[in-house]
Amino acid sequence: MSNSKKEKEDNFAPALAAAGRALIATMMAKLASCGFSDVTPAFSSLMPLLDATGARPTALAQRAGITKQAISQLVRELEVRGYVEQVPDSTDTRAKIVRLTKRGVALHAASAEVRLELQSVAIAKLGKSRVSRLRRDLLELAAALEEMRTR
Amino acid sequence: MSNSKKEKEDNFAPALAAAGRALIATMMAKLASCGFSDVTPAFSSLMPLLDATGARPTALAQRAGITKQAISQLVRELEVRGYVEQVPDSTDTRAKIVRLTKRGVALHAASAEVRLELQSVAIAKLGKSRVSRLRRDLLELAAALEEMRTR
DNA sequence: CTTCGTTCGTCAAGGTAGTTTACCAGATTG
DNA sequence: CAATCTGGTAAACTACCTTGACGAACGAAG
Numbered sequence: 001m002s003n004s005k006k007e008k009e010d011n012f013a014p015a016l017a018a019a020g021r022a023l024i025a026t027m028m029a030k031l032a033s034c035g036f037s038d039v040t041p042a043f044s045s046l047m048p049l050l051d052a053t054g055a056r057p058t059a060l061a062q063r064a065g066i067t068k069q070a071i072s073q074l075v076r077e078l079e080v081r082g083y084v085e086q087v088p089d090s091t092d093t094r095a096k097i098v099r100l101t102k103r104g105v106a107l108h109a110a111s112a113e114v115r116l117e118l119q120s121v122a123i124a125k126l127g128k129s130r131v132s133r134l135r136r137d138l139l140e141l142a143a144a145l146e147e148m149r150t151r
Numbered sequence: 152m153s154n155s156k157k158e159k160e161d162n163f164a165p166a167l168a169a170a171g172r173a174l175i176a177t178m179m180a181k182l183a184s185c186g187f188s189d190v191t192p193a194f195s196s197l198m199p200l201l202d203a204t205g206a207r208p209t210a211l212a213q214r215a216g217i218t219k220q221a222i223s224q225l226v227r228e229l230e231v232r233g234y235v236e237q238v239p240d241s242t243d244t245r246a247k248i249v250r251l252t253k254r255g256v257a258l259h260a261a262s263a264e265v266r267l268e269l270q271s272v273a274i275a276k277l278g279k280s281r282v283s284r285l286r287r288d289l290l291e292l293a294a295a296l297e298e299m300r301t302r
Numbered sequence: 303c304t305t306c307g308t309t310c311g312t313c314a315a316g317g318t319a320g321t322t323t324a325c326c327a328g329a330t331t332g
Numbered sequence: 333c334a335a336t337c338t339g340g341t342a343a344a345c346t347a348c349c350t351t352g353a354c355g356a357a358c359g360a361a362g
Contacts, residue, residue, distance in 0.1 A: 011270055012282060013174060015289035017196070020171040021216075022296035023164060029300045042348060045168070058310065070349050072312065077347095094310040094357045118296065119162055125295040126288055131163060134288045137277055138166035141285070144276040145173035145269065149180045193319060209339060221320055223341065245328045245339045 012141075023118070030114040036107050038081050046074055047111045050084065054099035083107055163292075174269070181265040187258050189232050197225055198262045201235065205250035234258055 024041050031039050049055065049063050061071040075098050078084045083104035089095035100108055122131045175192050182190055200206065200214050208226060212219040226249050229235045234255035240246035251259055273282045 010283055010286065011266055012273060012286040012289065013178075013266060013269065014199075015286045015293070016167070016171055016174055019289040019293040019296070020167055022293040022300070023167055026296040026300040027164075040347065056310080066348090067350065068311070069313090069351085073348080089310095092310080092358075096311075115162055115164060118164065118299075121295050121299050122163060122292055125291055130288055132161055133281075134285065134292070135161065135163040135166045137281055137285045138163065138170040140276055141273055142166070142170040142173040144272050145170070145177040148269075148272050149173070149177040191318070207339075217319090218321070219340070220322085220342085224319085240339095243329075243339080247340075 026118060027114060030117065031107075031110060034110045034114070036110060039107065040077075042074055043078065043083075043107075044111060046071075046078070047108055050098065050100050050104065050108065052100045052105055054087070054097035056089065056095055057098060060098065078104070177269060178265060181268065182258075182261060185261045185265070187261060190258065191228075193225055194229065194234075195262060197222075197229070198259055201249065201251050201255065201259065203251045203256055205238070205248035207240070207246055208249060211249065229255070 024044075027044055028039070028041060031037075031044075046060065046064060049060050057071045057075060058068050060075075061068040064071065075084060075086065079086060082101060084098050085101050086096045086098055089097050119131070122134075126134065175195070178195055179190070179192060182188075182195075196215060197211065200211050208222045209219050211226075212222040215222065226235060226237065230237060233252060235249050236252050237247045237249055240248050270282070273285075277285070
């Protein structure tokens with residue numbers, strides 16, 4: 001029967017994985033070509049959470065969905081590369097504030113630009129309505145999977 | 152303006168990441184509940200490529216899109232867990248053939264079943280046509296991103 | 303003011319998943 | 333038969349995340 005074949009061909013999982021890999025690789029390549037060759041994939045998930053005002057590591061960890069130890073490491077990496085600086089929080093001696101440096105702001109802007117560029121490429125290829133439907137369907141799918149997992 | 156806000160809301164990247172994470176987590180959870188609690192995420196990308204007939208590590212590496220060294224490690228892991236066995240290739244003394252064991256076949260079947268289950272959940276949530284369109288759009292998107300990256 | 307539980311961040315160690323580099327052994331071809 | 337290509341392995345390293353244990357500081361209760 002063509003049943004087993006059809007099941008496989010219709011499965012969205014490999015497509016999802018392929019798109020994910022392509023997204024990260026392209027993001028990295030584009031940033032590298034903008035002069036930010038020392039960023040790693042993890043940075044791009046942290047960058048959208050940062051700004052020049054600053055935030056606490058623990059808050060970042062919660063928003064990024066990882067442990068504060070992981071954030072600590074990541075922030076250190078970003079610090080030695082000169083993208084962020086850590087200043088003491090004047091309202092709490094224990095706490096730090098992680099803030100983008102000038103270079104960090106530049107990376108932030110470049111990241112945003114790359115995201116827009118990727119979005120434009122997607123729209124050029126699929127059209128605006130299909131892209132926004134894609135996004136909506138992905139979110140619904142993620143929710144359904146999560147609900148299935150935790151149940 | 153609402154422009155900057157709209158750009159962010161429309162961006163497909165976070166949705167893609169969320170769906171990817173949810174997919175892997177749900178896959179793992181389902182397999183664990185089927186009695187396969189010792190599988191890791193990496194296995195699920197390798198399982199669809201394996202069968203009881205067997206294949207060479209190098210071929211697996213190409214199909215999985217990773218190096219043969221990585222496959223070598225992965226296969227060793229699968230071997231100590233009793234999912235695959237390596238037998239010498241009778242047509243080439245250098246080569247090995249990686250073959251699913253009985254337990255491996257069971258895991259393979261369970262994986263396929265889980266994939267079908269996830270597919271069903273997706274269809275229940277989004278409908279058949281939206282799921283297949285989602286898959287198609289993801290593949291097109293991946294191709295567009297790849298083309299953009301390598302260009 | 304002291305004590306106590308909580309929170310902030312760090313250090314240390316380890317696990318997972320891959321990579322690069324270097325290498326050996328068998329196969330293939332000039 | 334010698335050169336070279338191919339199959340596979342070993343070791344070291346990178347990246348990213350985890351758990352566990354901890355010291356320091358905050359805040360509330362006594």
